[in-house]
Amino acid sequence: xxxxxxxxxxxxxxxxxxxxxxxxxxxxxxxxxxxxxxxxxxxxxxxxxxxxxxxxxxxxxxxxxxxxxxxxxxxxxxxxxxxxxxxxxxxxxxxxxxxxxxxxxxxxxxxxxxxxxxxxxxxxxxxxxxxxxxxxxxxxxxxxxxxxxxxxxxxxxxxxxxxxxxxxxxxxxxxxxxxxxxxxxxxxxxxxxxxxxxxxxxxxxxxxxxxxxxxxxxxxxxxxxxxxxxxxxxxxxxxxxxxxxxxxxxxxxxxxxxxxxxxxxxxxxxxxxx
Amino acid sequence: xxxxxxxxxxxxxxxxxxxxxxxxxxxxxxxxxxxxxxxxxxxxxxxxxxxxxxxxxxxxxxxxxxxxxxxxxxxxxxxxxxxxxxxxxxxxxxxxxxxxxxxxxxxxxxxxxxxxxxxxxxxxxxxxxxxxxxxxxxxxxxxxxxxxxxxxxxxxxxxxxxxxxxxxxxxxxxxxxxxxxxxxxxxxxxxxxxxxxxxxxxxxxxxxxxxxxxxxxxxxxxxxxxxxxxxxxxxxxxxxxxxxxxxxxxxxxxxxxxxxxxxxxxxxxxxxxxxxxxxxxxxxxxxxxxxxxxxxxxxxxxxx
Numbered sequence: 001x002x003x004x005x006x007x008x009x010x011x012x013x014x015x016x017x018x019x020x021x022x023x024x025x026x027x028x029x030x031x032x033x034x035x036x037x038x039x040x041x042x043x044x045x046x047x048x049x050x051x052x053x054x055x056x057x058x059x060x061x062x063x064x065x066x067x068x069x070x071x072x073x074x075x076x077x078x079x080x081x082x083x084x085x086x087x088x089x090x091x092x093x094x095x096x097x098x099x100x101x102x103x104x105x106x107x108x109x110x111x112x113x114x115x116x117x118x119x120x121x122x123x124x125x126x127x128x129x130x131x132x133x134x135x136x137x138x139x140x141x142x143x144x145x146x147x148x149x150x151x152x153x154x155x156x157x158x159x160x161x162x163x164x165x166x167x168x169x170x171x172x173x174x175x176x177x178x179x180x181x182x183x184x185x186x187x188x189x190x191x192x193x194x195x196x197x198x199x200x201x202x203x204x205x206x207x208x209x210x211x212x213x214x215x216x217x218x219x220x221x222x223x224x225x226x227x228x229x230x231x232x233x234x235x236x237x238x239x240x241x242x243x244x245x246x247x248x249x250x251x252x253x254x255x256x257x258x259x260x261x262x263x264x265x266x267x268x269x270x271x272x273x274x
Numbered sequence: 275x276x277x278x279x280x281x282x283x284x285x286x287x288x289x290x291x292x293x294x295x296x297x298x299x300x301x302x303x304x305x306x307x308x309x310x311x312x313x314x315x316x317x318x319x320x321x322x323x324x325x326x327x328x329x330x331x332x333x334x335x336x337x338x339x340x341x342x343x344x345x346x347x348x349x350x351x352x353x354x355x356x357x358x359x360x361x362x363x364x365x366x367x368x369x370x371x372x373x374x375x376x377x378x379x380x381x382x383x384x385x386x387x388x389x390x391x392x393x394x395x396x397x398x399x400x401x402x403x404x405x406x407x408x409x410x411x412x413x414x415x416x417x418x419x420x421x422x423x424x425x426x427x428x429x430x431x432x433x434x435x436x437x438x439x440x441x442x443x444x445x446x447x448x449x450x451x452x453x454x455x456x457x458x459x460x461x462x463x464x465x466x467x468x469x470x471x472x473x474x475x476x477x478x479x480x481x482x483x484x485x486x487x488x489x490x491x492x493x494x495x496x497x498x499x500x501x502x503x504x505x506x507x508x509x510x511x512x513x514x515x516x517x518x519x520x521x522x523x524x525x526x527x528x529x530x531x532x533x534x535x536x537x538x539x540x541x542x543x544x545x546x547x548x549x550x551x552x553x554x555x556x557x558x559x560x561x562x563x564x565x566x567x568x569x570x571x572x573x574x575x576x577x578x
Contacts, residue, residue: 015576026475078405079575101403106330115326118319119404 004088005171005202006053006076011085013046013071013226045071046226048085055091055170058203060213060234062241063223069206072223073173076204091170091202094120096161105149109140109159112148116163130166137192138162158185165192171202190216210238309568312407319406323414328421342422343429346381350374350433353494366496368437368535374430375534376493376527382423383459383523384484389415390463391470391477398578408571409564412463420456434534444533444541450549451529454556458522461560464567471570471577491523496531518548522559525552 046068053059061069074080075087077095102119103112113134117127135144138159140151148156165172174193193216197203207213213220213234220237222229230237313320332338353373357364366372390412394401397411434441470476492500500514517524529544529552536542 074575079402081572081575095404102400104326104330106333107326111326111329115322118316118322119400119406121316121319121406123318124321 003055004052005055005090006051006204007086007088008049008051008072008075009086009088011046011049011075011082011087012044013068013075013080014042014044014083016042044083044226046075046082049223049226049228051221051228051231053202053204055202056197056200057219058197058205058217060205060207060217060220060237061223062208062210062213062220062237063229066225067223068226069223070175071226073175073204073206076171077173089171092121092168093171093173094164094167094169095173096164096175101160103148103156103160106147108147109138109144109151110135112159113163116160117167120164120167122167126167130168134159134162134166137166137188154182154185161189165196169201171204172196173204173206175206176208210242214238305568309407309409313409316406316410320410320414320417323410324418324421327414327418331418339425342425346374346377346426347429349377349381353377357494364495367537368439371430371433371437371439372496372531372535373494374433375530376491378423378426378430379455379527379530380488380491380493380523381426382419383455383526384488385422386416386419386459387463387466387480387484388477389419390459391466391480393463394467394471394574395474395578401578402575408574409464409567412467412567413460416456416460416463420452423452430534439535440540441534442536442541444543447533447544448530451526451533454529454549454553455526457553457560458526458556461556461563464560464563468567468570471574487521487523490517490521491527492517492531493527497524497528522552522555525555 049068049072061072063069071080073095075082076089077093078089102116104115107115110131113131114124114127117130118124138144138155138161140155140159143151143155148159151159190212193203197216203216205213205217217234219232220234221231222237222241230240332341335341337344350370350373354370357366357373358369393411393415394408400406401408401411466476466480497514497518500517502512502514503510504513505511518528525548529549532544533541
C-alpha cells in the first residue's frame with residue numbers, strides 16, 4: 001500500500017530577512033534614502049525540494065540547523081505558503097511544533113482543551129468524547145480545572161502533547177518536542193508514537209537524536225541548505241551524514257546554517273490573488 | 275485540515291495569472307467558496323475565541339458582566355451633564371436616550387476596531403505555529419464585542435421605559451441595522467488588522483483617528499443640525515450630505531437613532547433608500563477588506 005499523503009513538487013520558499021524589513025513609517029522613510037536597506041535582501045530557505053511520504057510511513061528529517069527542516073514542517077502545516085511549487089497534503093494533520101500553542105493562561109486546563117481542539121479543527125462533540133482520554137494521558141490530576149498560568153511548564157507540555165495526539169490525526173509532525181520533558185514523559189510519548197505507528201498514522205519526525213531516529217523511523221530525508229541532499233533508509237542516511245560530519249569536523253567548509261542572500265534572482269514569484 | 279482539493283484550488287489560482295478574465299473570475303469565485311468552507315469548518319474555533327474573550331474580560335473583575343451596562347450609562351450621564359446642564363441651548367428632548375442609542379453602537383464599533391487592529395499581532399504565538407483561517411481572529415473580536423453590545427442594549431431599553439418613550443413597530447428593524455454595522459465593522463477591521471501586520475504604526479495612528487471619528491459622527495448631536503450649505507473659499511458644501519457619504523458610521527448611527535428614538539417620540543421609519551445605500555456601502559467595505567486580508571494573510575505566518 002503506497003498512497004502518498006505528503007508530496008512536495010519543486011517546492012521553493014523565499015524569505016525576506018526580517019532585520020531589513022520595513023516595519024514602520026519611520027523605517028520606510030529612512031529606507032528611501034539608504035540604499036542598503038532597499039529590497040532584495042532575501043534568501044531561499046528551500047530550493048526545489050521534491051519528496052513523497054506515503055501513508056503509514058515514519059520518516060525522519062535530518063540536517064544541521066538552518067537546513068530547512070522547520071520550514072518544511074511549517075509548509076506542511078500551512079503556517080506559511082510556498083513561494084513556488086506544489087504541496088499536497090491529504091488527511092487530518094496534527095503538528096507537534098509547539099506544544100500548547102494557543103493555550104490561554106487565564107483559562108482552566110479543561111477550557112484550554114476545547115480551545116486547543118477547535119484550533120486543530122475539531123468541534124465540541126468530538127472533543128467531549130476525547131476529553132477523558134486527554135485528561136487521563138496528561139496526568140495532571142485536579143489541576144485540570146485550574147487556570148493554566150498556575151501550571152508548571154512540564155504540565156503545560158503534557159497537556160499540549162495529550163491534545164495533539166488525541167485528535168485522531170492521520171498525519172503527525174514532531175519537531176524535537178521529545179527532547180524536553182522528564183524521562184517518564186519521554187517514555188510515555190515514545191510509547192504513544194509507537195502505538196500510532198501501529199495504527200497506520202503517518203509521522204514526520206525532526207530530531208537531532210540519531211538513536212531515537214534509528215529506533216522509530218523507516219526512512220530519512222537529509223536536507224542541506226534548503227536542498228534534499230539524500231534520501232533513503234535511516235541507517236544509510238545517518239551513516240552518510242556522520243561520515244561527512246566527522247571527516248569535516250573542525251573545518252569551516254562543512255554545510256553551515258544556510259542563510260544565503262540572493263541578490264539577483266531570476267525565478268518568477270507566484271502570486272495568489274483572490 | 276488540508277485537503278487535496280483546497281491545495282489544488284490554490285494552485286490553479288496562482289498558476290493562471292494570464293488566463294482570460296472570465297476564467298480568472300471563475301477561479302476567484304472558487305477561491306471565495308473554499309475560504310468560506312474553511313471558515314465554516316472552523317466555526318467551533320470562532321465560538322471558543324468569542325467565549326474566551328468574554329470569559330477573560332469578566333473573570334478578573336468584581337462587577338463582571340455588569341461593566342458592559344455601567345460603562346455606557348456613566349458615559350451617558352457625563353454627556354447629559356455637559357449638553358443639558360452646562361450647555362442648555364442644545365435643547366434635545368429626552369437627551370439621555372438620544373445620546374445612549376448612539377453611544378452604544380459607537381462603543382461597539384470603536385472597541386471592535388481597536389481589538390481587530392491588534393488581533394493578528396497579539397496572537398502571533400498562534401499565527402506562526404498553527405494553521406487556521408486567520409480572519410477568525412478579527413471576526414471573533416467583533417462578535418465578542420457584539421455580545422457585549424447586545425447586553426448593553428438592555429440598559430438602553432430600560433432607559434426608554436424609564437422616560438416613557440413609546441416604542442414603535444420600527445424597533446423590529448434593529449437586527450437589520452445591527453447586521454449592517456457588523457458587516458461594516460468586520461470589513462473595516464480586516465483592513466486595519468492587515469495594515470498593522472506590516473506597519474505597526476497603524477494601531478497608534480488609529481487611536482487618534484478613532485477619537486476624531488467620534489466627533490465627526492452624530493453621537494451627541496444629530497445629523498439634522500449639520501448645515502446644508504457651508505461656504506469655504508467660495509465653494510458651497512452640503513455638510514450633512516458629505517458627512518453621510520464619507521462616514522458610513524454616521525449613516526449607521528443615524529439609522530439606530532431613527533428607529534429607536536425618532537424625534538423624541540419613539541421610533542420613526544428610516545428612509546428606505548438611505549438604509550439600502552448604507553447596506554451597499556458596508557458590503558463593499560467588507561468585500562474590499564476580505565480581499566485585502568486574503569491577499570496578504572498568506573504571509574502573516576512569517577511576518578508576525
